[in-house]
Amino acid sequence: MNTTVYAARKIITLNPKQPLATHLAVRDGRVLAVGDLDRMREWGRFELDPRFADKVLLPGFVEGHCHLKEGGMWDWPYVGWFARRGPDGRVWEGADSMEAVVQRLAGIDAQMRAEGQGDEVPLIAWGFDPIYFGTQRMTTRDLDRVSRTRPVVISHSNGHLMSVNTPMLQLAGITRETDIVGVMRYDDGEPNGELQEPAAMFPVQRCVGQAGLLAPMSDAGMRGFAAIARMQGVTTATDLVNRLREEDIAILERACNADDCSVRILPAFQAFHGTHGAAEGAEHVRKLMAKNTDRLRYGLVKMMLDGSIQGFSARLRWPGYFNGAANGIWVTAPAQYEADFETYHRAGLTIHTHTNGDEASEAAIDAIERVLARAPRPGHRHTLQHGQMIDAAMFRRMAALGLCANLFANHVWFWGDQHREITMGPDRAERLDACRSALDREGGAACAANLAGGTHHAHRDFGSGFCVFNDAAIAALAMRAEGRAARVAIIDCDVHQGNGTAAILANRPECFTFSIHGARNYPFDKESSDLDVELPDGTTDDTYLTALQAALGPVFARGKPDLVIYLAGADPYEDDRLGRLKLTKAGLAERDQLVFDKVRQRGLPIAIAMAGGYARKIDDTVEIHANTVCTAARHFRARQSASL
Numbered sequence: 214m215n216t217t218v219y220a221a222r223k224i225i226t227l228n229p230k231q232p233l234a235t236h237l238a239v240r241d242g243r244v245l246a247v248g249d250l251d252r253m254r255e256w257g258r259f260e261l262d263p264r265f266a267d268k269v270l271l272p273g274f275v276e277g278h279c280h281l282k283e284g285g286m287w288d289w290p291y292v293g294w295f296a297r298r299g300p301d302g303r304v305w306e307g308a309d310s311m312e313a314v315v316q317r318l319a320g321i322d323a324q325m326r327a328e329g330q331g332d333e334v335p336l337i338a339w340g341f342d343p344i345y346f347g348t349q350r351m352t353t354r355d356l357d358r359v360s361r362t363r364p365v366v367i368s369h370s371n372g373h374l375m376s377v378n379t380p381m382l383q384l385a386g387i388t389r390e391t392d393i394v395g396v397m398r399y400d401d402g403e404p405n406g407e408l409q410e411p412a413a414m415f416p417v418q419r420c421v422g423q424a425g426l427l428a429p430m431s432d433a434g435m436r437g438f439a440a441i442a443r444m445q446g447v448t449t450a451t452d453l454v455n456r457l458r459e460e461d462i463a464i465l466e467r468a469c470n471a472d473d474c475s476v477r478i479l480p481a482f483q484a485f486h487g488t489h490g491a492a493e494g495a496e497h498v499r500k501l502m503a504k505n506t507d508r509l510r511y512g513l514v515k516m517m518l519d520g521s522i523q524g525f526s527a528r529l530r531w532p533g534y535f536n537g538a539a540n541g542i543w544v545t546a547p548a549q550y551e552a553d554f555e556t557y558h559r560a561g562l563t564i565h566t567h568t569n570g571d572e573a574s575e576a577a578i579d580a581i582e583r584v585l586a587r588a589p590r591p592g593h594r595h596t597l598q599h600g601q602m603i604d605a606a607m608f609r610r611m612a613a614l615g616l617c618a619n620l621f622a623n624h625v626w627f628w629g630d631q632h633r634e635i636t637m638g639p640d641r642a643e644r645l646d647a648c649r650s651a652l653d654r655e656g657g658a659a660c661a662a663n664l665a666g667g668t669h670h671a672h673r674d675f676g677s678g679f680c681v682f683n684d685a686a687i688a689a690l691a692m693r694a695e696g697r698a699a700r701v702a703i704i705d706c707d708v709h710q711g712n713g714t715a716a717i718l719a720n721r722p723e724c725f726t727f728s729i730h731g732a733r734n735y736p737f738d739k740e741s742s743d744l745d746v747e748l749p750d751g752t753t754d755d756t757y758l759t760a761l762q763a764a765l766g767p768v769f770a771r772g773k774p775d776l777v778i779y780l781a782g783a784d785p786y787e788d789d790r791l792g793r794l795k796l797t798k799a800g801l802a803e804r805d806q807l808v809f810d811k812v813r814q815r816g817l818p819i820a821i822a823m824a825g826g827y828a829r830k831i832d833d834t835v836e837i838h839a840n841t842v843c844t845a846a847r848h849f850r851a852r853q854s855a856s857l
Contacts, residue, residue, distance in 0.1 A: 216240045216259040218250075224270045225839050232843050237270065242507075269832045271839070273448025277619050278565075278598055280372075281452045281478070284441060285434025286339050290321050293340030293370055295627075300440035311346055311355060318359040318367075325363075332363045332380075335421045339368040341376065344523040344631045348536065351376040352399075353406035366421055371521035375414050377406050385416035395526070395542055409526045410542045411485075430461045435468040442476045453565055453598065454515050455480040457501065469508040481513035481565055484557060485545055491556035498562055514557045516566045517544045519573035522601055522636050523628045527570035529602070535638035541570060551580035559588050564595045565619070571602035578610050585614060599624070601632075602641060626665075643691070659818050660809075660845050664838075667780040667824025669711035670736065677713060678735060684822065685778050686717040689724045692776055699723065702774035704808060705742075706761070707782030707824040708734060708792045715740035725772030729761055731785075731793045744768060750793045754800030757785065761804060765811050777812050777819040781805060783826030783837035790827045798837060805841050809848045821845055 217239050224234040226247055236253050238245040246256055253259060284300060291297060291305040292314045298304050308314045322336055336359070343350055356365045356378035364381035368374075377385075387396060387404050395413030399405045408414045422429065442450055455461060457480060468474055482498045484491065494514070501511035519541050520526025525534060526541040533540050544567075545553070557564050568574040577597060585593075596617040597603070601624050603611075611618060624632075633642035669685055670678030685703050692698040703718075705711040705728040718724040725743045732747035739745070746764050748757065783789070785796040785804075796804070812819045821841065826834035 216245060216256060217262050218253045218259045219262050219265055219270075220250075221265045221270045222267050223836060225836065225843065227272055227843070229843075229847055232847070269836045271446065271835075274446050275449040275451075276442070276445075276447045277451050278453050278621070279447075279450050280454060281430065281435065281438045281450070281480070284436065284438030285429075285431050286368075287437055288434075290317070290338045291340045292317055292338045292367065294342050294345045297340070298444070300437035300444075302444075309345070311343075311349055311351065314341060314351070314367075315355055315358050318356070318365065322360050322363060322365075332360075335364040335366055335381070336360065337366045337368070337421065340370050341367045342370040342523070344628060344635065347635070350397075350405075350407055353377075353379045353382065353404075356406060364421065366417060369521075369524060371524050373521040373526050374407060374409050374524045375417065377408065377417055379406070381417060381420075382406060384420050387416055391416075409524065410520050410544055430455075430464045432464055432467060435464055439468070439474060439476050447476060449477040449479070451513070452478060452480040453513075454483050456483045457497065457511075462501070465509055466504075469506070474508060477508050477510070479510050479513055481515035482511075484514045484553060484564075485517045491553040495557050495560035495562060498557075499560060512562060514562045514564045516550060516554060516557075516564055518547070518550055518566060518568050518577055519544060519570050522569050523631060525636070527601075528572040528576075529570040529637075530572045530575065534636055535641075536635050540572075543573075547576045547580060550577070551584065554580060555584045555588065558584055558590065558593070558595070561590075563593070565598050566596070567598050568603075569599045569601050571604065571607070574600050574603045574607055578607055578614070578616070581616065582610070582614055591615070602637070660821070660848060661819075662821040662842050662845055664823060664842070666822030667707060667782065669705055669707060669714045669780055669824065670709070671713045673717050678709065679825075680713065683713045683717055685711070685780060686714050686724075688778060688820065689718065689776075690721075693723060698774075698776035700725070700772060700774045701776045701778060702768055702772040703727065703778045703780070704765075704768060705729070705780040705782075705824075706785070706804060706808070707780050708784040708789070708794055709825065710734075710736060710739045710745065711742065711780065712736045712738075712740040715742040725768065725774060727764060727768045727772075729757075729764060734791070734793050743771070748794060752785075752794045752796070754796055754803070757794065757796055757800060758803055758807065761807060765807070769811065769815060774817060777817050779808055779812075779819055779821045780824040781821060781838070781841045782824040783828065783834050783841075784824075786826070786828055786833065786837060788829050788833060790829055791825070792827070798833070798840070801837055802840050802844065805844045809845060813848055819845075 219237045221235060224237060224247060226232055226234055234247045236250050237247050238253050238256055246252060287299040292308050294309060295307045296304055308317055318338060356376060359365050362380060364384050365378040366381055367376045382404055389402050393413050395409035397405050397407040397409060465478060465480060469478055482494060484494050498511060498514060505511055519528040525538045528541045554564060566577050568577050574597060581595060593615060594617055596619055598619045600618050600620055633639050666684045668680035668683055671680040671683040689701040689703060692701060700723045702725040703714055708731050710730040711728045715726050718726050727744045728742045729746040733750055744764060744767055746760050784792045785794040786792055786801060787795040787797060823838050826838060828834040
């Protein structure tokens, strides 16, 4: 038995009983032990590998919902709103207007012509997301400006819609007389080029080959996906839609059997769109399970009820879409879904169901409840994916049924504002934030963290210093407005003064603002917090901690909070490019400990945001932020244990 021990500057284990380590032992491709070097010696002889001696190691991430096809999609040009990095490391800049999208596509068309690619070769692009353009939609009037002779196909970022030009409609045979749900139209009844959900997109895909998330699998695409996963630290990926045809299986097996494969794959069989009958599909997956390995594991099934909220193809309960758009599309009719679900369930498979709108989520829960009554199966682990509009009552029903939920924080990040303003409206959109999670815990004395945030420079009417919206101020006012907190204290330990927070909350005596920061650092024209502690350049651990200790007493005495919002900040670190202070990692850890001790002593809920961090080595910033979260987790668990 060969054992290799890897040395590291620090290993963040995410195990609260052993949060940190320096060495990792691996035997036969599996982790044998984690700890110090003496612990490794207890396992016998080993070979020491120092390649990570100056690195911080973390466990690999398990991605619960992704699509292998993303690796191959980069063969086509990207036209999304946000900048994105491809598997080759190239960053594609975002296209932030309809005109920018059209011009990028027109440039690609010109390049194709210069390369001798005639009109028989379609222009396919992906990543487009019209929700950022308000009510403006991409139609033939836009894409015909790209080309009136070459078919143009644009796959939307959500994978549920595409937009095409007039030549593509003609090639696909989509006309005024076409009777397919999801073919969107102008007021005069002519197709406008927007196609929603599979039935409407299929005539196009039949002509040009699959596009977007339904693109055919390839060996190159698998290598591209593995590269993307590696960049993100993902070591296990759940591919939540795969046709698992013979050629797809061969590609998966070649990729996962390769020595350089850096990711485990769990492909979910595409159990919709009439790919198979349910009985045939269940038998197909069960046979594949006999081939399971540590790197490739079959047994998942993907079903789908509705579409995309931001694409207006999801199914919403009354009162429907906030902007009055027609309700979405049943990708699978609820009665058919129930019948197929039962077939896969009785076959012993694990079923993941796409539900976005609350009507679709409720329909899935209703159907699953009836199936489980007819065919009980404890520990089934069936899961609702997305579930953006699942409410408290539905969560309680899901818990009683043993259903899992895979909720996407990126929905809030990418489309939260649009959901509030365009799709759901404020009442339904304002459901998720760290403060609310903290306050909703049993007893109201809990801890929650947002792995971003801390945008404290933004003012009421303008952004500033890398900050567009002031999340701490908004959260404090929201908790007040909802009656969840009477008084809120914001403890801001970012190296830069929270000038925007101070300005927004200046006339709010129920919101106490405290900032400890560099006196000579940005912002140079500072606002007045309720309590400011300014520190000279070069301040070290002892001076900083003494000042913080002295300030926290008045924060709680004067603020009298029943909720604390903590902006941790990694930028007081001694090697931070923008910090100007000289705190060590140990000092920053003690800072977090001090804040959490004071909060815990008073039995208060706390919501944490990461705030700034610009260390010369990005690993240092990650380590400091991770330590804040791990310290918070230990405190929360200790509080839980003490209350039992």
